[in-house]
Amino acid sequence: MSTSSVAPLQVTSLTTTFVSRHRSVDVVRGVSFTLRRGETMMLLGESGSGKSVTARSIMQLYGASAKLGGSVTMNGMELLGMSGSELRSLRGGQVALIPQDPTGALDPLRRIGAQLVEVLNVHGVETTKPAARRRAEELLAMVGIPDPKRVADSYPHQLSGGMRQRAVIAIAVSCDPQVLIADEPTTALDVTVQAQILELIVELQQRSGTAVLMVTHDVGVARDFGGRIGVMYAGKLVEEGPAAQVLGDPKHPYTAGLLAALPTPGVERGHLRSIVGAPPPVGAFPAGCAFAPRCPQARPSCHEQDPPLVDVAPDRSAACPVVNTTVGERAA
Amino acid sequence: MASYVGKRLLMAIPILFGVSIVIFITIKIIPGDPVASLLGPTGSPEARAALTERLGLNDPWPVQYVKWLGHTLTGDLGTSIARRSDVAPMVLDALANTLILSAAAAVIAIVLGVAVGALTALRRTGVLARLGNALALFSISVPQYSIGLLLIIYLAAGAGLFPVSGMYAANGGGGFVDLFNHLILPAVTAALVPAGIIARMFRSSVLDVMSMDFVEALTARGLSHRRVMLHAFHNTVPSLLTVAGLQIGYLLGGVIFVEAVFAWPGIGLLVYQSITQRDLPVIQAGVLVSALAFVMLNLVVDALHGLVDPRIRA
Amino acid sequence: MTATIDATTSALPESAAPPTTTTRRRRRMTVSARIAAGVVGLIVLVAIVGPFLVGDPNAGDAARRLLPVGTAGHILGTDGQGRDVFARIVDGTRLSLLAGLVPVLFAAVVGTALGVTAGLAGKWGHRSIMRTLDVFYAFPAVLLAIAIAAALGSGISNSIIALAVILVPPVARVAETETRRLADLDYMDAARASGASRLAIATRQVLPNVAPPVVVYCTALIGLSIVYAAGLSFLGLGVSPPTAEWGLMVSDHTQYIYTAPFLAAIPAIAILVASVAFNVLGDGLRDLLDVRSEARA
Numbered sequence: 001m002s003t004s005s006v007a008p009l010q011v012t013s014l015t016t017t018f019v020s021r022h023r024s025v026d027v028v029r030g031v032s033f034t035l036r037r038g039e040t041m042m043l044l045g046e047s048g049s050g051k052s053v054t055a056r057s058i059m060q061l062y063g064a065s066a067k068l069g070g071s072v073t074m075n076g077m078e079l080l081g082m083s084g085s086e087l088r089s090l091r092g093g094q095v096a097l098i099p100q101d102p103t104g105a106l107d108p109l110r111r112i113g114a115q116l117v118e119v120l121n122v123h124g125v126e127t128t129k130p131a132a133r134r135r136a137e138e139l140l141a142m143v144g145i146p147d148p149k150r151v152a153d154s155y156p157h158q159l160s161g162g163m164r165q166r167a168v169i170a171i172a173v174s175c176d177p178q179v180l181i182a183d184e185p186t187t188a189l190d191v192t193v194q195a196q197i198l199e200l201i202v203e204l205q206q207r208s209g210t211a212v213l214m215v216t217h218d219v220g221v222a223r224d225f226g227g228r229i230g231v232m233y234a235g236k237l238v239e240e241g242p243a244a245q246v247l248g249d250p251k252h253p254y255t256a257g258l259l260a261a262l263p264t265p266g267v268e269r270g271h272l273r274s275i276v277g278a279p280p281p282v283g284a285f286p287a288g289c290a291f292a293p294r295c296p297q298a299r300p301s302c303h304e305q306d307p308p309l310v311d312v313a314p315d316r317s318a319a320c321p322v323v324n325t326t327v328g329e330r331a332a
Numbered sequence: 333m334a335s336y337v338g339k340r341l342l343m344a345i346p347i348l349f350g351v352s353i354v355i356f357i358t359i360k361i362i363p364g365d366p367v368a369s370l371l372g373p374t375g376s377p378e379a380r381a382a383l384t385e386r387l388g389l390n391d392p393w394p395v396q397y398v399k400w401l402g403h404t405l406t407g408d409l410g411t412s413i414a415r416r417s418d419v420a421p422m423v424l425d426a427l428a429n430t431l432i433l434s435a436a437a438a439v440i441a442i443v444l445g446v447a448v449g450a451l452t453a454l455r456r457t458g459v460l461a462r463l464g465n466a467l468a469l470f471s472i473s474v475p476q477y478s479i480g481l482l483l484i485i486y487l488a489a490g491a492g493l494f495p496v497s498g499m500y501a502a503n504g505g506g507g508f509v510d511l512f513n514h515l516i517l518p519a520v521t522a523a524l525v526p527a528g529i530i531a532r533m534f535r536s537s538v539l540d541v542m543s544m545d546f547v548e549a550l551t552a553r554g555l556s557h558r559r560v561m562l563h564a565f566h567n568t569v570p571s572l573l574t575v576a577g578l579q580i581g582y583l584l585g586g587v588i589f590v591e592a593v594f595a596w597p598g599i600g601l602l603v604y605q606s607i608t609q610r611d612l613p614v615i616q617a618g619v620l621v622s623a624l625a626f627v628m629l630n631l632v633v634d635a636l637h638g639l640v641d642p643r644i645r646a
Numbered sequence: 647m648t649a650t651i652d653a654t655t656s657a658l659p660e661s662a663a664p665p666t667t668t669t670r671r672r673r674r675m676t677v678s679a680r681i682a683a684g685v686v687g688l689i690v691l692v693a694i695v696g697p698f699l700v701g702d703p704n705a706g707d708a709a710r711r712l713l714p715v716g717t718a719g720h721i722l723g724t725d726g727q728g729r730d731v732f733a734r735i736v737d738g739t740r741l742s743l744l745a746g747l748v749p750v751l752f753a754a755v756v757g758t759a760l761g762v763t764a765g766l767a768g769k770w771g772h773r774s775i776m777r778t779l780d781v782f783y784a785f786p787a788v789l790l791a792i793a794i795a796a797a798l799g800s801g802i803s804n805s806i807i808a809l810a811v812i813l814v815p816p817v818a819r820v821a822e823t824e825t826r827r828l829a830d831l832d833y834m835d836a837a838r839a840s841g842a843s844r845l846a847i848a849t850r851q852v853l854p855n856v857a858p859p860v861v862v863y864c865t866a867l868i869g870l871s872i873v874y875a876a877g878l879s880f881l882g883l884g885v886s887p888p889t890a891e892w893g894l895m896v897s898d899h900t901q902y903i904y905t906a907p908f909l910a911a912i913p914a915i916a917i918l919v920a921s922v923a924f925n926v927l928g929d930g931l932r933d934l935l936d937v938r939s940e941a942r943a
């Protein structure tokens with residue numbers, strides 16, 4: 001595990017608890033994974049499973065409203081408990097975020113170019129206005145915007161959704177981040193534009209060796225992307241491993257359920273709706289395995305003990321003793 | 333931008349046309365005989381007939397309206413019944429004084445309203461927030477003339493800090509300092525009500541903006557808290573302008589009480605004095621120029637709105 | 647479809663039903679709103695029975711002028727003509743309340759009718775109504791009321807007419823906004839498809855949904871209207887002396903500001919309390935009915 005200490009991003013037993021005056025709720029409950037240079041890690045799960053909260057906790061965007069536990073390191077440096085100014089140079093510099101809705105991610109009253117220039121200045125990438133401006137146009141060209149000069153002089157509302165998301169991506173990659181966190185970057189876009197944006201992210205990743213943490217609830221997107229995958233349920237990873245293996249041969253009933261929900265290829269992409277029942281609401285996770293109320297393989301013991309994530313094959317882990325013993329029994 | 337302002341200007345024309353009709357109607361609904369009130373009880377029948385003819389009162393209403401509009405557009409606002417002199421110069425002098433008072437009050441109202449609104453939005457709980465909310469509620473419910481009276485009683489009369497009436501001291505006054513001293517009490521009085529409304533509106537607009545996604549997105553870009561807040565406050569400016577624009581209208585109306593209480597020689601005082609004298613030409617002219625000033629100010633606010641918000645310029 | 651409107655609406659799935667009746671959260675009034683409701687009730691009670699309980703508000707004793715607050719027999723002291731201030735405040739409640747209330751009632755009826763009509767009318771009907779109302783927004787509202795009241799001559803009915811005129815446009819805007827919002831919803835299409843007449847749609851579908859925001863808005867408007875009405879009297883445009891009315895009392899008491907400074911504050915406080923009570927009640931009703939807040943006039 002000595003190599004992992006210099007991984008661009010290592011998350012260990014991350015917990016996120018939202019605290020308000022009246023109550024506190026655990027939303028992320030011990031998530032661990034390692035993201036290596038140039039690698040992609042996917043977080044897959046139904047909406048509400050805590051994917052976005054995990055992503056934002058890594059960047060510590062919740063401030064005092066959430067209590068974080070565990071450890072998040074970048075190149076071996078601990079992020080949790082960092083000072084404000086250290087965090088600031090990290091955010092947008094070494095780790096950048098592409099949020100779901102590009103409209104909300106841009107200041108509606110500032111031109112695209114000015115927003116790029118501001119980030120470049122703040123992070124000291126370009127210290128003079130003209131140089132920053134030139135760099136801004138280069139970045140816009142790099143994310144596939146055909147007329148970067150015009151777009152730089154445009155306000156967000158003057159651009160199409162796809163162009164806006166490209167601009168957001170340009171801002172995100174402007175300071176050459178080592179880690180790019182994309183939180184469902186295509187959900188708010190037209191289907192035709194979705195593929196282009198995903199291609200762009202892959203292209204940028206290959207060009208600069210950025211590690212990408214990609215959040216999605218879309219199995220189709222996960223399949224296209226490759227890399228590693230972490231399946232999330234009720235604030236925990238229930239299965240983790242190389243995407244091709246996890247999606248080809250799931251070791252956890254929840255993953256299997258997600259895949260079964262997929263319609264036959266060629267038909268419209270399924271959105272993980274056909275597992276019976278609904279995920280438990282935060283603050284009311286059942287004791288034992290959180291998936292037990294919906295799990296077709298559940299046994300009485302599942303309602304008592306919460307199974308830990310354990311290695312089930314080389315490079316793969318899952319949190320279901322029942323399936324893994326059946327797998328083992330079958331093999332024997 | 334130019335085309336946006338041009339469009340606004342064009343839209344103001346039918347409004348002004350409507351304003352002129354409303355004013356004309358208020359002239360026409362006056363009960364009683366304008367000729368009798370001008371001539372007094374001693375007028376001979378011949379004089380009455382001559383005056384009726386001269387005033388055009390035999391013409392049908394639409395003709396009277398067009399004539400009246402023609403006079404108004406050429407700056408002839410009629411003759412004051414009580415003072416027997418031209419209304420136009422009187423009203424324009426008064427308008428200038430009212431604008432001085434309103435501008436001072438607007439500045440106070442915006443500064444105070446923004447401060448209280450931001451405070452109550454950013455610190456939602458605690459004594460300060462409660463105090464701010466109470467102040468905002470109090471100031472929109474209180475009769476303006478009574479705030480003026482209280483200020484007179486406690487600051488001017490009681491402590492002798494500020495002069496209680498007029499615009500300049502009668503003897504040896506004049507200069508800017510003198511004007512400022514006379515201005516401060518009426519301006520604060522006039523500002524209190526709009527400040528309360530601006531505070532309430534600004535509070536909800538700050539809360540709106542702070543809950544918008546881009547605040548988080550900007551933090552994720554590595555901007556400092558101060559910079560993020562600058563972006564956020566920038567985004568409250570459009571709605572602030574809208575509210576402030578509305579409140580200018582409130583000010584132009586509300587100053588009548590303030591001017592009456594503080595004897596500030598503006599439109600309000602002029603109209604107030606004319607009420608007791610039943611000097612209707614002055615009242616109508618006063619309301620007309622106030623409405624004109626209001627429409628102009630709204631145009632300016634609209635132009636500023638277009639300047640700060642690219643989304644509405646298109 | 648041959649069903650009547652009532653049958654149509656009850657048979658609709660939840661999502662197509664008007665949101666004001668299905669998704670509105672039922673909440674309780676805040677403590678302050680309940681207190682405000684109590685104060686409003688008390689004011690109305692005083693307005694009704696008060697004048698029978700106190701002595702002649704115009705009976706003055708020149709020898710007992712400007713007595714301070716707390717004097718035996720004159721809880722709130724006496725005014726410049728030796729009249730009992732408490733009796734005048736109580737007696738004046740009726741007129742002061744009516745002068746504020748009646749214009750709002752008028753504006754509520756006329757404004758709702760105009761707003762709903764504009765909201766349901768075609769493009770040109772909508773435009774002509776709303777553009778006409780826009781003209782009234784070009785005037786500083788109080789000044790327009792003053793101009794109208796001054797033209798009509800002093801007297802409480804003229805002040806009521808003047809205030810009613812300036813309160814109609816904002817109420818109409820609230821009603822129009824709500825009507826347009828409803829008109830965009832599916833269930834209105836369903837009603838139209840069932841062949842209901844415009845009048846039937848307006849009265850059965852639209853009015854019940856437009857009423858809550860209008861009521862909330864008008865409740866707060868009463869607070870404003872009371873202040874305006876008292877203001878007109880203060881300027882000499884409402885009731886004439888010696889009638890007891892709060893605005894007129896402020897104006898009357900102002901002349902003694904240096905000898906009896908607190909005197910002018912008493913009727914002003916009465917105006918303030920009434921106005922705050924209606925404003926807070928309006929806020930409380932808004933929360934209770936979960937109506938989105940609207941800009942004030």
Ligand SMILES: Nc1ncnc2c1ncn2[C@@H]1O[C@H](COP(=O)(O)OP(=O)(O)O)[C@@H](O)[C@H]1O
Nearest residue numbers: 018027045046047048049050051052053054282
């Ligand atoms: N700032 C917050 N405060 C409290 N609860 C939150 C906050 N953000 C998200 N949650 C809750 O955490 C849960 C997980 O949310 P999220 O991570 O956004 O899910 P997703 O997997 O769809 O991205 C949700 O139930 C949500 O209600």
Ligand code: SF4
Nearest residue numbers: 289292295302320322
């Ligand atoms: S532990 Fe039990 S309930 Fe949980 S996934 Fe495995 S079989 Fe299902």
Ligand SMILES: [Mg+2]
Nearest residue numbers: 051052183184
């Ligand atoms: Mg999410």
